[in-house]
Amino acid sequence: MAAIKTWVFSFLVLEVTTVLGRQTMLAQSVRRVQPVKRTPKTLAKPADSQESPGEWTTWFNIDHPGGQGDYERLDAIRFYYGERVCARPLRLEARTTDWMPAGSTGQVVHGSPREGFWCLNREQRPGQNCSNYTVRFLCPPGSLRGDAEHIWSSWSPWSKCSAACGHTGVQTRTRTCLAQTVSLCSEATEEGQLCMSQACTACDLTCPMGQVNADCDACMCQDFMLHGAISLPGGGPAPGAAVYLLAKAPKMLTRTDSSGRFRVPGLCPDGKTILKITKTKFAPIMITMPKTSLKSATINAEFVRAETPYIVMNPEMKARRAGQSVSLCCKATGKPSPDKYFWYHNNTLLDPSLYKHESKLVLRNLQQDQAGEYFCKAQSDAGAVKSKVTQLTVIAHDETPCNPTPESYLIRLPHDCFQNASNSFYYDVGRCPIKTCAGQQDNGIRCRDAVENCCGISRTEEREIQCSGYTLPTKVAVECSCQRCAETRSIVRGRVTAADNGEPMRFGHVYMGNNRVSMTGYKGTFTLHIPQDTERLVLTFVDRLQKFVNTTKVLPFNKKGSAVFHEIKMLRQKEPITLEAMETNIIPLGEVIGEDPVAELEIPSKSFYRQNGEPFTGKVKASVTFLDPRNISTATAAQSDLNFINDEGDTFPLRTYGMFSVDFRDEATSESLNAGKVKVHLDSTQVKMPEHVPAMKLWSLNPDTGLWEEEGDFKFESQRRNKREERTFLVGNMEIRERRLFNLDVPESRRCFIKVRTYRSERFLPSEQIQGVVVSVINLEPRTGFSSNPRAWGRFDSVITGPNGACLPAFCDDQSPDAYSVYVLASLSGEELEAVESSPKFNPNAIGVPQPYLNKLKYRRTDHEDPRVKKTAFQISMAKPRPNSAEESNGPIYAFENLRACEEAPPSAAHFRFYQIEGDRYDYNTVPFNEDDPMSWTEDYLAWWPKPMEFRACYIKVKIVGPLEVNVRSRNMGGTHRQTVGKLYGIRDVKSTRDRDQPNVSSACLEFKCSGMLYDQDRVDRTLVKVIPQGSCHRASVNSMLHEYLVNHLPLAVNNDTSEYTMLAPLDPLGHNYGIYTVTDQDPRTAKEIALGRCFDGTSDGSSRIMKSNVGVALTFNCAERQVGRQSAFQYLQSTPARSPATGTVQGRVPAMRQQRASRGGLRRRGSMGPSEIFWCCSTTSEQLSLVVLSPFCPSHVTAVVRLMHRLSLVNLNISGLVQFVSLCLYLLSLPHDADCHRAPTMTKQRFSS
Structure with a gap:
């Protein structure tokens, strides 16, 4: 009879669906069919006898109930599984992963065969979310394709016998029907047979000390007593901790008393017996019994706070070809350490039995259907955590790993290089999108590939850009391929x-x-x-x-x-106050004048104790600093990123009602003190949203992970705290031990993303987007009239812009568009960027968001009502986009589940914009390079930065004496290297900065290309640098130390033209005494910023944003003021064709000059002719002779004298001749304004002859 009961019980067990944790594996559905005849010892589990007018699909589970709910939509299932779903299903069946029908759960659900199944969290009872559902569809007969040749899978191995030793039981095996047609699955899916378990044996446990207990699982010593003392972090006692003996099954022995002590008799001190001590919110303590011959022993242990698992290694993005192998690694830490890892592919759990819960997922002989998204979930007794999602790309054997055709990339040309073909100042040089590709790999299977491969430029083509009177060389990308990624280094400065x-x-x-x-x-x-x-x-x-x-x-x-x-x-620490440890103390938490405190701390008497657990009875110096969210200016001081990890391992945001930091010390010795049984009284009138009251919790910050961990709940106070107290309080209990920062927060699930892009100018060109900008968002509490705190902030987040902008998380609402609002601001290297104006001009095209959605978002720049306010932020209402609204489906606000759409949105999609105030600097590189993205570096001899991990920035300080600010250019060419000599590296332009104290002085810090090794590290190149001021300028002086250095380090560049300065750049990092400033860093922008700060300051170790014109100067130029409408010297030199030094003839030049003068306005009024007039009238004569002979005594633009010297063939001049030239210069300055230039030589010749 006992055997029959056992058999019946085992048969019923077959109906149970086993669920591992909270995850469910997707498998073929098991159909119950009619049993067939078997031998008496074989039992068949019947399949489903229900005849359906069609065939059922497999079970599908493509979504999990996080976020807004569980969505098993038909279109999404068809996207992932293709022909496994028919075109027009007849019926739908939904069950939870625990196999409960959807109709039996009591939850509000929706479903139809044409649309699928969905369950919304907001429609459920308060505090309850949707279950995890799996669905299948009934399809018309013949609409699903199956493999008729393989109807059944192989039988699984027989299970273990279900009976205890010496009894008869049942063992089973299963198989799966692979056909989609019900009529083909007419045989059994599961069968069982009777079995006899092994005979019971006597206890074989041997004890080297003591005797075996009755359960035959431990050794006992009746005359031994174990004493224990367990404490909490900080030294306090640990009451109520459970003490277990780890045998075949853990056995609870006792609990600790109020002082944290316990006694256990009968254990054996054999050095092998293990005890486990547990307490809620703390990691278990494992203790091995001490080995001793005494009759008693004492153990002491201290709990460590349990910590939710925390990911320290995320799986990396990888790319492979079909047939190769790959490993994805995930590592988490915590207390206790995670002991199980689950892997997911496209949100579907991979079979744990195949991958053994390991942190390393190895996939061999890859197929293309294994490509997609992967992430892991680490689990321990303290909780779970999910890693970031990574992408695995699998391409075919003959498939190209990268698109060989470069994408468009525009660079800005100089101001005098307008392109008629494109009707702009931009030129398309192309670029290769930097992404991971399937390159050459060794045979090792590693977590991190030995060589990281990226798509990059493999071939360039040199082209010449026609500018105004000159050509500009550039390198254009023509082909992309998979190659080794450029080595980079991440740096944080602040x-x-x-x-x-x-x-x-x-x-x-x-x-x-x-x-x-x-x-x-x-x-x-x-x-x-x-x-x-x-x-x-x-x-x-x-x-x-x-x-x-x-x-x-x-x-x-x-x-x-x-x-x-x-x-x-x-936050500045509050001045300490003195408390009496033996009295009850109340400390208010609130920083807004005229407002009630948000909360109060109540510290009962006798609550303080020392680090060793000893009670403290003296005076306490208490400093309690409160971060009040009602003060919006404190938002940037919020600690961490206000996130926590829920039970499922997902990261969720918190919305704060205040943070407070506590510091208790002995007034006499300044020893840090702990406090137990502290109460927090939260004023419920400060929590305006009713749904937040039951969800309010007390949190503490884990300083190692930056995540908030729950300390406890709040409960309504049952009675008023005093007779006059009319407010209702929420009360939470806490202990202040090793953690000192606490938070009054509510988990919030209504989230969206804001798309923001940052640009170099108001042109808002996609090629001028800036990476590395810190974009921050301050979540504001709902406005007045809605159910929450007005004029208070609830959360602060920051995101770094990438090549496609940034997506900022923020709270939103789909019912009331005005319920939530945010401030958004952006900064780069400490410099705030400007937002697009909203008043007096309101241009949707400039803002980046079309109407009518823009009006709904209520975009306002911070100076909208007061122009005196800074223009560096904007405020919008967080109206969640409606799914059925076409104008709201393309940004700039995206639902939380559409993060990928936000990240991959094209530049044409709606977005908000920030831009830099366009400065007076311009950079041009022959080999294009984006300083925001070091991975865009290209191997080329003409690369401005020759090494990708070593960026060396060089600046020269130029002083301008003259009434106007002047543009200064450096033209940088190869000087001594055989591959680059005479070839252009690049151009740098900068406008001089006016000196605050001297009205006619300005200075410029001009970048030039440093000398040094090129990318092949073969030989040095001394860069040939020309410093060219724009305007009527002549060189007045050169730093004597710089000149001496250049003379002593040959070769020496020729400096015949006093309107510019030429040098072969020094190899050594000269300092401020030379007027040269050099900084090397692993980030190009940082190197330039530091060097520029030193140049402004005129020192080698300081920094300034105010130009100091009289210190650390290398070159000084005197510049005259040009008349309005005149072409600058810089523009004129660019537009003048180059002449050979041997060509000294001036034939044909006079008519050209007349024509040029006519084009500038014909005859001029009479008057004195200034130096700039003579220069522009006559500068087209032989310049070489003028520079060689006359530069010591006359301005270089006195070209009439040059013509006279050329005609008279004057080579050797004596002292009297020099005096005559000086007086001749004075005479020329007094010529009438309308005198023709070609007549000046005749007049000067007569004067000279006389």
């Missing part, structure tokens, strides 16, 4: 200052975890080279002088390389 008055945190420490990685300088600046394997940069800033609250920040950075600058704002 400045740490006080949030209230900008006081820098001087000489503070910067920590990454427990390691000190940097230190701030006198001005609060810091630089950090980010380790290559860093996934999330979490830094803690510690003020050694204790003026500021220790601040933990999660800083976004560019993983592709380059430097990102961050402004770090810190």
Whole structure:
């Protein structure tokens, strides 16, 4: 009879669907069919006898109930599974992953055969989300294709016998019907047979000490007593902790008392028995029994706070060819350490039995259907966490890994190089989109590929651009291929200052975890080279002088390389107050004058204790600093990124109602103190949104991960705290031990993304987008009239712009467009970018968002109502786009589930814009290079930066004496290298900056190409640099130390033209004494910024944004003022065809000059002829002779004297001749204004002869 009962029970067990954790594997549906005749010992599980007018598909589960709900839409299923779904299903069946029919769950669900199935979280009961559903469809007969030759899979191995030892039980095996037609699946899908378990044996456990217990799973020593004392972090006792004996099954022995102590008799001190001690919110303690011959022993242990798993290694993006192998790696840390890893492909769980819950996923003999998105989920007793999603690309054997045709990329040309063909100042040089490609790999299967391959430029073509009177060479990309990626380094720079008055945190420490990685300088600046394997940069800033609250920040950075600058704002620590440890103390939390506190801290008497757990009874110095979100100016001082990880491992945002930092110390010794049983009383009137009240929680910050972890819930206070108290409070309990920063937060799921792009100018060209810009968003509480706090911020986020802009997360609402609003601002290297104006002009084309959606978003720049306010931010209402609205489906606001659409949106899609104020600088490189993206570096002899990891910036300081600011150009050519001599590296233009104290003086810091090794590291090139001021200028002086250096380091460039200066750039990094400023860094923008700051300051180690014209100068030019309408000297020299030095004839020049004069306005009024008039009237005569002979005593533009010298063949001049030339110069300056230039030589010849 017992055997029959056992058999019946085992048969019922076959109906149970086993679910691993909360995940479900997708497999073929199991159909129950009619049993067939078997031997008496074989039992068949019947298949479904229901006859359906068609055939069922497999079960599908393509979505999970996170976000807005669970969507199993038919169009999405058809996209992923193609012909596995028929065109017109007849019926739909939905079940949870626990195999409960959808109609039995009590949840609100929707479904139809034509649209699929969906469940919305917002339609469920408060606090409940949708279950995870799986669906299948009934299709008409013959509409699904199946393989008739393979109807059934192979039988699985027999399971273990279900009975205990010495009894009869059942063992089973299963198979799957592979056909899609129900009529073909008429046989059994599962069968069982009777089995006899092994005979029971006597206990074989042997004990070297003591005796075996009755359960035969442990050794017991009756005369031994174990004493234990368990404490919490910070030294306090750990009451209520459970003590387990780890045997075949864990056995609970006892719990700790109120003082954290316990006693367990009967254990054996054999050095092998293991105890496990557990307590909620703490990592389990594993203790091995000490080995001793005594009758008792004492153990002491301290709990460590349990920490949710935290991803420290995300799977990397990889590309392979079909047939190759790949490994994707994921690593998480936590307390306790994660012990299981689950892998997902396109949101579908891969079979854990095949991959053994390992952190390394190895895929061999890849097929193209294995391409797609992968991520892992790490799990421990403390929770779970999901990694970032990565992309695996699998291409065919004969497929090209990169598109060989470059995409369009426009570069801006100089101001005198207008292109009639394109009717613009832009030229298309092409570029190859940088992405991972399937290149050559060795046979090793590694987490990180030994060689990283990217699509890049493999062949260029040299072309000449026709400009105004000259040609400009450039290299154009003509072919792309898969090649080794350029080596890069990610850098974070920043400045740490006080949030209230900008006081820098001087000489503070910067920590990454427990390691000190940097230190701030006198001005609060810091630089950090980010380790290559860093996934999330979490830094803690510690003020050694204790003026500021220790601040933990999660800083976004560019993983592709380059430097990102961050402004770090810190709260000033509150002045301490004195508390009596033996009395109850109340501390208000609120910083807005005239407003009630947001909350209060209640510290009961006798709550303080020392680090060793000893109670403290003296005076306490307490400093409690509160970050009040009702003060919008404090938003940038918010710590971390206000995120937490939920039970499913997804990262969710928090919306804060205030943060507070506590510091308790012994007034006498300044020893840090802990506090237990602290109560937080939150004023419920400060929580305007009713749904937030039950969701309010108390959180603490994990400084290692930058994530917030739950401390406890809030509950309504059952009675008023005093007779006059009319407010209702939410009460939360907490202990202040190792963590000192706490948060009053509510999880928020209504999220969207804002598309923002940053540009170099107001032209808003896609090719002029800037990468590495820090774009920040401040989430504001709903406006007045909606159910939440007016004029308060709830969250602060920052994102780094990439080649396609940035997508900023923000709260949104689809019911009330005005419910949420945000401020958006952007900065680059500490410089704030401007937003597009909204008043007096309101141009949707400039803003980047079409109507009528723009009106719905209520775009307003910060100066909309007051023009005196800065123009560096804008405010919009966060109206979530309606799915059925065409004008709202193309940005700039995207639903949270459409992140990929936001990231991949083309430049033509709607977006918001910031731009740099167009400066007075212009850079042109013969070999195009984007300084925002170091990976765009190309191997070429004419590359401005010869090494991708070593960027050397060189500047020369030029002083201009004259009434106007002048544009100065450096023309940089190869000087001594055989591959580059005479070829152009690039051009740099800059406008001089007016001196504040001297009205007729300005200076320019002009970049030039440094001398040094080229990319092949074979030999040095001394760059030939020409410094050319624009205007009527002549060189007045050269820094004596620079001149001496150049003379002593041959070859020496010829300087015959006093309107410019030519040199072979020095190889050595000269300093301010030479007027040369050189800085080398791993980021080009950083190197240029530091060198420019030193040049402005005129020192080799300082920095300034104010030009100091009289210090550290290399060259001085005297420049005269040009008349309106005159062509500048710089423009004229560019438009004048080059002449051979041997060509001295002037025939045919006079008519040309007359024609030129006529084109400039014909006859002039009479008057004195100035130096610039003579220059422009006569500068087309023999310039070489003028520079060689006359430059010591006359201005170079006195070309009438040159013509006279040329006609008289004057070569050797004595002293009297020089005196005659001086007087001749004075005579020429007095000539009437309408005198023809060709008559001047005759007059001067007569004067000279006399």
